[in-house]
Amino acid sequence: MDRPEIILAPGPTPIPPEVLLAQGSPLVYHRGPGFGSIMREVTERLKELYRTESADVLLMTSSGTGALESAIQNCFSPGEEVLVPVAGFFAERWVSLARAYKLTVHTVDFEWGQKIDPAQVAESLATHPGTKAVLLTQSETSTGVIQPVQALAEVANSAGVLVIADVVSSLGAVPFEFDRWGIDVALGGSQKALSASPGIAFAAISARAWEASKAATNPRFYFDWATYGKFAALKDPENPWTPAISVMQGLQAALRLYFQDGVDAAMARHQRLSSAVKEGAKALGLDLFGEGLEDNWTVTAIRAPEVADADVICDTIRRDFGCVLAPGQGPLKGKVFRIGHFGYFSELDIIRGLAALEMTLESLGHPVKRGAGVAAAETVFMESA
Numbered sequence: 001m002d003r004p005e006i007i008l009a010p011g012p013t014p015i016p017p018e019v020l021l022a023q024g025s026p027l028v029y030h031r032g033p034g035f036g037s038i039m040r041e042v043t044e045r046l047k048e049l050y051r052t053e054s055a056d057v058l059l060m061t062s063s064g065t066g067a068l069e070s071a072i073q074n075c076f077s078p079g080e081e082v083l084v085p086v087a088g089f090f091a092e093r094w095v096s097l098a099r100a101y102k103l104t105v106h107t108v109d110f111e112w113g114q115k116i117d118p119a120q121v122a123e124s125l126a127t128h129p130g131t132k133a134v135l136l137t138q139s140e141t142s143t144g145v146i147q148p149v150q151a152l153a154e155v156a157n158s159a160g161v162l163v164i165a166d167v168v169s170s171l172g173a174v175p176f177e178f179d180r181w182g183i184d185v186a187l188g189g190s191q192k193a194l195s196a197s198p199g200i201a202f203a204a205i206s207a208r209a210w211e212a213s214k215a216a217t218n219p220r221f222y223f224d225w226a227t228y229g230k231f232a233a234l235k236d237p238e239n240p241w242t243p244a245i246s247v248m249q250g251l252q253a254a255l256r257l258y259f260q261d262g263v264d265a266a267m268a269r270h271q272r273l274s275s276a277v278k279e280g281a282k283a284l285g286l287d288l289f290g291e292g293l294e295d296n297w298t299v300t301a302i303r304a305p306e307v308a309d310a311d312v313i314c315d316t317i318r319r320d321f322g323c324v325l326a327p328g329q330g331p332l333k334g335k336v337f338r339i340g341h342f343g344y345f346s347e348l349d350i351i352r353g354l355a356a357l358e359m360t361l362e363s364l365g366h367p368v369k370r371g372a373g374v375a376a377a378e379t380v381f382m383e384s385a
């Protein structure tokens with residue numbers, strides 16, 4: 001019998017029925033008061049999530065990477081210098097994107113899985129005084145590490161450079177404060193902590209970043225922020241181009257659901273689920289990967305045991321139980337697998353994922369005490385109830 005897959009990956013995350021219904025309902029025509037009121041509500045709620053009163057938030061039809069590309073197009077001119085601290089796959093994406101637009105990229109390199117050291121970034125900024133911006137990734141989804149964006153922004157602000165942050169897999173999942181931390185651009189997506197479908201990306205833009213965008217000469221058209229800004233300022237806000245209307249309707253429902261409990265409740269849930277996954281994995285004799293585990297509430301990277309390659313674990317659990325885990329990326333391929341635990345997940349989603357993992361590991365020859373992972377997760381839940 002066909003059943004939906006059980007997604008325990010760091011995005012797209014499972015979609016609540018309210019969101020599915022909203023995005024399956026008749027299209028609201030994208031020019032006029034109906035869509036305008038959806039855009040207004042979604043923008044207002046996102047501003048609350050970004051913790052900003054000063055920034056403009058633009059909504060674009062694209063996955064998260066499109067929003068990252070929009071930042072490179074709008075903030076820079078060819079040859080300008082940026083600094084990227086690299087400790088994983090998504091920081092490397094910043095490097096590739098910036099190079100694709102002929103920026104001069106300085107990197108500060110860390111081992112994958114390390115937390116970025118703000119002091120080293122400060123040193124590098126001092127050695128490269130022509131730097132215009134730092135490009136950060138808050139939740140480095142490839143390693144599970146939540147990077148210290150607040151401290152990194154402080155260092156960048158002291159050096160007088162723009163702070164551009166990829167918050168695709170962290171906005172709404174872990175604390176983030178656009179205004180207080182001195183962020184200039186922060187880019188998110190619909191399919192992660194908010195549990196809407198993929199297809200809408202957002203950019204929060206500070207006054208400083210708007211200024212930069214006016215002077216910047218990189219080519220841009222589809223993602224031209226100035227065009228988006230004009231349409232967003234209409235009496236009934238619009239997108240310049242035909243947007244992913246259904247996804248926007250779903251995103252409105254997703255945000256309403258998210259704010260039923262509110263930001264703090266969502267963060268507390270992510271922390272609890274993260275801790276249950278980590279304790280569950282340890283109880284199965286597995287080693288966790290990455291620094292700062294107690295802060296890493298979005299995704300847990302787990303080292304594969306000796307008996308099985310991580311990709312084989314992902315393939316087997318999917319084949320036998322319909323459960324989707326994320327494989328390792330880049331140098332971590334085959335070495336780690338990842339469990340996502342942000343977005344519309346409950347305690348029981350984690351319990352069934354751990355149960356499937358136990359049985360999969362046993363079938364692959366890794367010795368497990370049946371129920372040990374589940375019991376450890378239950379202990380976390382009962383003791384933090």
Ligand SMILES: Cc1ncc(COP(=O)(O)O)c(C=O)c1O
Pocket residue numbers: 010011063064065066090137139140141166167168169189198
């Ligand atoms: C931190 C981070 N940045 C960027 C992206 C890319 O987003 P998308 O696949 O929506 O383009 C992802 C997706 O997993 C991500 O986790």
